Amino acid sequence: xxxxxxxxxxxxxxxxxxxxxxxxxxxxxxxxxxxxxxxxxxxxxxxxxxxxxxxxxxxxxxxxxxxxxxxxxxxxxxxxxxxxxxxxxxxxxxxxxxxxxxxxxxxxxxxxx
Amino acid sequence: xxxxxxxxxxxxxxxxxxxxxxxxxxxxxxxxxxxxxxxxxxxxxxxxxxxxxxxxxxxxxxxxxxxxxxxxxxxxxxxxxxxxxxxxxxxxxxxxxxxxxxxxxxxxxxxxxxx
Numbered sequence: 001x002x003x004x005x006x007x008x009x010x011x012x013x014x015x016x017x018x019x020x021x022x023x024x025x026x027x028x029x030x031x032x033x034x035x036x037x038x039x040x041x042x043x044x045x046x047x048x049x050x051x052x053x054x055x056x057x058x059x060x061x062x063x064x065x066x067x068x069x070x071x072x073x074x075x076x077x078x079x080x081x082x083x084x085x086x087x088x089x090x091x092x093x094x095x096x097x098x099x100x101x102x103x104x105x106x107x108x109x110x111x112x113x
Numbered sequence: 114x115x116x117x118x119x120x121x122x123x124x125x126x127x128x129x130x131x132x133x134x135x136x137x138x139x140x141x142x143x144x145x146x147x148x149x150x151x152x153x154x155x156x157x158x159x160x161x162x163x164x165x166x167x168x169x170x171x172x173x174x175x176x177x178x179x180x181x182x183x184x185x186x187x188x189x190x191x192x193x194x195x196x197x198x199x200x201x202x203x204x205x206x207x208x209x210x211x212x213x214x215x216x217x218x219x220x221x222x223x224x225x226x227x228x
Contacts, residue, residue: 039214041158048208048218049150049158060216092158096213100172102148102160 002026002098006091006105012113019080021108023093028073030097037096040069040078043107044089052091053078080110088112115139115217117192117209122222129199133222135192135209143167143187146213149194151205152221159205162194163213177203199226 003026013019029036040053051060053069056076066081080087093105121133135147149161162183163172171183182195192209204226211217 037214041215043158048220049215050218051214051216054214054216090157094158094160094215099213100160100163101174102163102213104158104160107157 001101002029002095002103004093004095004103004105006093006108008108009106010109010111012111013080013083014113015085016082019083019087019110021078021091021093021110023071023076023078023105025074025076025095027098029076029095030073035097036072038069038071038076039094039096040067041092041094042087042089043092044086049092083110083112085112115211117211117217117219119207119209119219119222122207122224124225124227125199126228127200127226129226130195130197131199131224133194133196133207133209133224135194135219137190137192137209137211140211142185142190145211147183147185147192148210148213148215149183149192150208150210150215150218151203151224152208153202153205156205161207164192196224199224201226 005024007022038056041049043049052063057069068079090107090109092107118136148163164183180198184193206221208221209219
């Protein structure tokens with residue numbers, strides 16, 4: 001199984017400042033078709049998860065452009081250019097290249113300093 | 114509006130069964146893979162099972178193989194999860210999600226397994 005490891009686990013940030021979350025996979029997430037199936041999800045307190053990013057860097061509809069995804073192979077990053085209060089949440093990465101199983105990272109909690 | 118709505122959760126004793134349902138609307142259900150993902154209290158997300166759009170392929174996480182069965186009824190735009198031989202460690206909120214990439218999520222339904 002592919003193990004997804006996120007860091008940090010907790011990320012205190014100042015409003016208006018950038019934030020960056022790392023996600024590393026135990027093997028390359030490049031599929032034989034050339035695509036890389038790495039998604040990012042946001043789960044606000046008391047809410048269901050919501051997908052933000054798919055295939056490393058493609059933003060889902062309605063996702064603010066302050067969210068961006070990057071990376072390749074085994075190393076991926078979710079960046080928030082300027083953190084807003086509504087960004088307080090737990091963020092998860094998930095791989096869909098080597099399945100089953102589909103696997104999630106353990107989550108990164110973003111909070112305001 | 115594209116949405117999925119789960120139902121069927123509740124409190125059961127260890128060894129008992131429960132059937133979860135997920136009603137889909139606002140999209141062509143029969144064209145999509147569907148997923149179940151769970152979240153134990155205070156914990157992270159865990160993929161549980163997937164089913165292909167026509168039901169011809171099904172996949173499960175090892176911890177539920179032989180106990181859980183995913184199914185769908187495309188005529189009713191519905192997804193199901195039959196959970197048998199439930200254990201305390203199955204206690205979680207169960208989410209239905211559209212596609213293998215989990216692009217749309219429901220609000221979840223709570224399953225509590227306790228004596």
